[in-house]
Amino acid sequence: MTQWLTLKNLLSQWLMTPTLILVPLVILVGLLWLIPRRRWKRLFAGLGIILLVIYFTATSSLTVTLASQGLVAFLPEDSGETVDAMVVLGRGYPFRASRVEVAAKLWQEHRAPLIFASGAGDASETIELFTAAGIPNQALAHEDCSRTTKENAEFTAAVLQPQGVRTILLVTDPPHMLRSLLTFRHFGFQVIPRTSPLPSELTPRRKAVMVFYEYLAFVSYGLQGRLFPQSISEVTSLQLLKYNPISL
Numbered sequence: 621m622t623q624w625l626t627l628k629n630l631l632s633q634w635l636m637t638p639t640l641i642l643v644p645l646v647i648l649v650g651l652l653w654l655i656p657r658r659r660w661k662r663l664f665a666g667l668g669i670i671l672l673v674i675y676f677t678a679t680s681s682l683t684v685t686l687a688s689q690g691l692v693a694f695l696p697e698d699s700g701e702t703v704d705a706m707v708v709l710g711r712g713y714p715f716r717a718s719r720v721e722v723a724a725k726l727w728q729e730h731r732a733p734l735i736f737a738s739g740a741g742d743a744s745e746t747i748e749l750f751t752a753a754g755i756p757n758q759a760l761a762h763e764d765c766s767r768t769t770k771e772n773a774e775f776t777a778a779v780l781q782p783q784g785v786r787t788i789l790l791v792t793d794p795p796h797m798l799r800s801l802l803t804f805r806h807f808g809f810q811v812i813p814r815t816s817p818l819p820s821e822l823t824p825r826r827k828a829v830m831v832f833y834e835y836l837a838f839v840s841y842g843l844q845g846r847l848f849p850q851s852i853s854e855v856t857s858l859q860l861l862k863y864n865p866i867s868l
Contacts, residue, residue: 684828691834692794695801695813703812704785706732709772709792709800710742714819720749722816723791727755732789736780737762738772769796769803769837770846777807786810793818795827795834802847 677683708723710716723735735750737743743762750760763779766772780788787810792800794815801811818827841847 681824684824684831687831687835688795688827691798691831692815695797695815698789698812698814701787701812702730703732703787703789705734705736705780706789706791707772707776707780707804708735708737708746709769709790709796710737710739710746711793711796712742713745714821715793715816716742716746716749718816718819719791719793720746720753722814723789724750724753724755726789726791726814727759733759734785735760736776738766738776740764740767769800770841772800773804773807773809776804777809781808788812789814791816793830795830799834799838799841799847803841805849806846808850 706723706726708719726732727735735755737746737750737760739746741764743764747760747762751757761779763775766775786808788804789812790797790800790804791814795818797813797815801813804811822830838847
């Protein structure tokens with residue numbers, strides 16, 4: 621898991637640094653045209669040009685906007701009902717403030733008696749922000765071990781479902797919401813989504829990487845069966861996990 625997260629971070633940094641993509645491709649195309657006539661020269665040179673076109677098209681503002689809309693188009697509306705708990709997912713420091721603001725407002729509207737923060741390196745800090753916002757300690761809980769969306773849902777289920785929590789308000793950013801909603805449903809929750817705004821300081825390239833990573837992750841989770849509801853017996857068995865991440 622650690623190796624995969626390291627690889628994902630390296631890939632994200634690579635995609636967000638245009639020179640690391642464009643310079644090698646331009647050099648490749650240029651060198652190929654300097655080589656004496658070969659049968660495969662035009663094939664590889666053409667492939668390099670196609671990759672350049674794909675990169676510029678994929679990172680254009682229009683493409684990113686359309687792709688972003690595709691991730692939120694099928695999200696259900698917030699019905700306004702009171703739920704058993706609110707779950708706030710972590711994604712790093714830049715995302716915390718908007719998530720806390722959204723969740724704190726929902727708590728003040730009496731939408732949920734409990735706010736549960738989930739995510740390694742995020743949950744404890746998020747709880748501190750809720751405390752600073754005036755949310756009482758008895759209304760806050762967290763787990764700070766999960767490092768993936770699947771673990772967010774799995775560990776949250778291990779903590780909350782034995783307490784009778786079934787219906788939740790889920791708070792995360794728009795690109796992440798669809799995969800998160802389906803994953804939490806997979807682990808037995810009824811989910812109402814409430815998106816939090818993306819940080820204004822995010823660069824367009826960073827947003828593009830987030831959006832297209834979500835499409836790849838969505839396919840991966842689908843192939844692994846993580847986006848489809850489980851049977852009652854399967855959900856119940858998850859409550860007997862070897863891991864007990866309770867932090868109350």
